[in-house]
Amino acid sequence: MMRRSSIHCSSCENYECLIKKSLSTDEAERLAMQKATLNCKKGQQFIMEGTPVSGLFFIYKGKAKVLKTGIYGKEQILRLVQEGEIIGHRGFGTKNKYAISASALEDAILCNFSNETLDLMMKKIPELTYELMLFYADELNRSETKVKKLAQMTVREKVIDTILFIQRKFGINHKGGINLQLSRKEIADYSGTTEEQVIRTISSLKSEALIKCSGKMISIPDTRKLQSEISEHNFYLDQ
Amino acid sequence: MMRRSSIHCSSCENYECLIKKSLSTDEAERLAMQKATLNCKKGQQFIMEGTPVSGLFFIYKGKAKVLKTGIYGKEQILRLVQEGEIIGHRGFGTKNKYAISASALEDAILCNFSNETLDLMMKKIPELTYELMLFYADELNRSETKVKKLAQMTVREKVIDTILFIQRKFGINHKGGINLQLSRKEIADYSGTTEEQVIRTISSLKSEALIKCSGKMISIPDTRKLQSEISEHNFYLDQ
DNA sequence: CGCCTATTTGAACCGGGTCAAGCATTGTGG
DNA sequence: CCACAATGCTTGACCCGGTTCAAATAGGCG
Numbered sequence: 001m002m003r004r005s006s007i008h009c010s011s012c013e014n015y016e017c018l019i020k021k022s023l024s025t026d027e028a029e030r031l032a033m034q035k036a037t038l039n040c041k042k043g044q045q046f047i048m049e050g051t052p053v054s055g056l057f058f059i060y061k062g063k064a065k066v067l068k069t070g071i072y073g074k075e076q077i078l079r080l081v082q083e084g085e086i087i088g089h090r091g092f093g094t095k096n097k098y099a100i101s102a103s104a105l106e107d108a109i110l111c112n113f114s115n116e117t118l119d120l121m122m123k124k125i126p127e128l129t130y131e132l133m134l135f136y137a138d139e140l141n142r143s144e145t146k147v148k149k150l151a152q153m154t155v156r157e158k159v160i161d162t163i164l165f166i167q168r169k170f171g172i173n174h175k176g177g178i179n180l181q182l183s184r185k186e187i188a189d190y191s192g193t194t195e196e197q198v199i200r201t202i203s204s205l206k207s208e209a210l211i212k213c214s215g216k217m218i219s220i221p222d223t224r225k226l227q228s229e230i231s232e233h234n235f236y237l238d239q
Numbered sequence: 240m241m242r243r244s245s246i247h248c249s250s251c252e253n254y255e256c257l258i259k260k261s262l263s264t265d266e267a268e269r270l271a272m273q274k275a276t277l278n279c280k281k282g283q284q285f286i287m288e289g290t291p292v293s294g295l296f297f298i299y300k301g302k303a304k305v306l307k308t309g310i311y312g313k314e315q316i317l318r319l320v321q322e323g324e325i326i327g328h329r330g331f332g333t334k335n336k337y338a339i340s341a342s343a344l345e346d347a348i349l350c351n352f353s354n355e356t357l358d359l360m361m362k363k364i365p366e367l368t369y370e371l372m373l374f375y376a377d378e379l380n381r382s383e384t385k386v387k388k389l390a391q392m393t394v395r396e397k398v399i400d401t402i403l404f405i406q407r408k409f410g411i412n413h414k415g416g417i418n419l420q421l422s423r424k425e426i427a428d429y430s431g432t433t434e435e436q437v438i439r440t441i442s443s444l445k446s447e448a449l450i451k452c453s454g455k456m457i458s459i460p461d462t463r464k465l466q467s468e469i470s471e472h473n474f475y476l477d478q
Numbered sequence: 479c480g481c482c483t484a485t486t487t488g489a490a491c492c493g494g495g496t497c498a499a500g501c502a503t504t505g506t507g508g
Numbered sequence: 509c510c511a512c513a514a515t516g517c518t519t520g521a522c523c524c525g526g527t528t529c530a531a532a533t534a535g536g537c538g
Contacts, residue, residue: 068387076387099380126365133368136375141338143382148307148315150389151431155494184517192390194495199518215503216516394526423485433527438486454535455484 007037007060007111014084017058018135019113019121022128031124034117040108047088047102055114057088062108063170063180066100067189077190078143080105080180082170086135105180150192157230158191159201163211164227167220181216246276246299246350253323256297257374258352258360261367270363273356279347286327286341294353296327301347302409302419305339306428316429317382319344319405319419325374344419389431396469397430398440402450403466406459420455 009020009032023029037060040046046057049069059081066079066087078100081087087102113121122129149161163178170180182190188198202218205211210226212219220226248259248271262268276299279285285296288308298320305318305326317339320326326341352360361368388400402417409419421429427437441457444450449465451458459465 070387070391074391076390078383129368129372133372133375136372136379140375140379140382143379144317147317147385148309151315152309152313
């Protein structure tokens with residue numbers, strides 16, 4: 001993980017950034033300068049479960065996944081993270097150890113705010129604390145919806161739900177394909193099933209013309225139609 | 240749900256209450272008086288998924304469960320809530336509709352802070368916002384651990400984990416039994432399985448002398464021993 | 479005591495996980 | 509540029525855990 005010259009918040013173009021949103025005074029800007037900027041290659045792990053918390057990460061460029069490693073090394077992907085979002089925030093609560101791991105899905109540039117900087121910023125900027133609270137409340141909603149889905153959906157529904165979700169979150173590219181290519185294994189680790197089940201489900205969906213594939217790229221010809229495969233029994237799809 | 244004369248925060252004995260913790264000034268106390276106090280009978284639902292958010296609830300007395308209703312009316316219990324804890328807080332994020340339901344597990348007395356009161360309090364008391372943020376971050380941790388467990392544990396492990404959890408959280412009574420009696424169905428709804436599976440697992444555990452039962456009351460003769468039934472493959476039991 | 483609900487047990491079915499083998503794709507070094 | 513290795517993807521077959529259905533039993537409460 002390479003350290004590089006820091007990118008200043010004032011010249012950053014991620015206007016959805018929680019930090020930047022809350023920066024109004026010069027003082028806040030000065031605090032925000034205390035961050036480090038890091039380069040991270042595809043596949044590289046930048047947060048490791050169980051290690052001491054070293055602040056909050058912000059995805060300046062790239063995509064990442066947040067996961068827990070479980071029984072026999074099986075991964076559970078908890079979040080797929082886009083440019084402009086934060087990670088590693090789980091350090092606050094009762095613990096000072098990361099409860100999750102995170103690694104880059106493609107080459108990424110990360111901003112890192114240390115614990116001290118973050119504490120200082122929150123003390124000086126109540127709006128930031130408020131924004132963080134909203135962020136956690138939202139994430140909690142999402143996570144609890146996921147709990148329900150894992151407990152109640154069939155494998156087919158879970159895989160469809162995952163595909164719809166990544167399209168909703170990451171959008172589509174110029175070819176009409178979903179703008180994030182995951183391996184079958186990763187789709188399985190997010191859906192809470194196995195690689196083989198994902199492959200079988202995707203094969204079925206292809207033969208039913210509900211999706212199209214070329215390699216890892218998946219596209220959905222008719223989103224509404226695919227949605228109807230799960231929505232009859234799932235009224236609150238608030239993921 | 241019966242409205243009753245308000246209990247004043249200053250005479251409240253729940254010292255762990257997020258609200259009370261943050262009340263230092265007279266002004267804060269005055270704001271906290273703006274709350275309503277409600278009586279709620281066992282089984283009564285006081286938050287309904289999909290209805291507009293009417294603020295935050297605090298459990299002054301009693302116990303409650305937080306759940307999502309899913310496919311074919313199957314319930315997923317997300318949280319078991321004790322005296323001194325808050326509920327209904329999910330209103331913040333992007334939505335103004337409750338994403339969860341809540342009902343009393345036994346007769347309860349609830350404090351309710353309206354949206355307006357809460358907003359006002361957070362603006363005036365940064366410490367409260369901070370405490371709420373920590374609360375959400377903690378809850379998020381718990382929820383994400385639950386996601387992993389649901390995806391990876393066997394039914395037997397999930398049921399054992401649930402029994403251990405409710406003992407850890409609610410403690411034991413004078414008879415050595417867990418201080419919260421849930422129905423088999425409720426244990427199933429929390430564990431993410433069916434009533435029959437819970438019954439079968441509990442039967443096995445009884446015959447293995449890992450637990451004892453009399454009616455709904457469960458007791459664990461040797462917690463460590465029961466723990467070892469799941470912990471070999473689960474290193475981070477941070478629920 | 480009798481009704482209603484909760485719990486328990488049995489049996490059958492099936493979804494989904496596991497194992498194994500074959501195929502495709504990508505990458506690397508000679 | 510090809511050969512070969514390594515990795516990822518796909519498919520088939522098998523089997524087991526877990527859900528479902530049904531029926532019996534126990535327990536709680538008016």
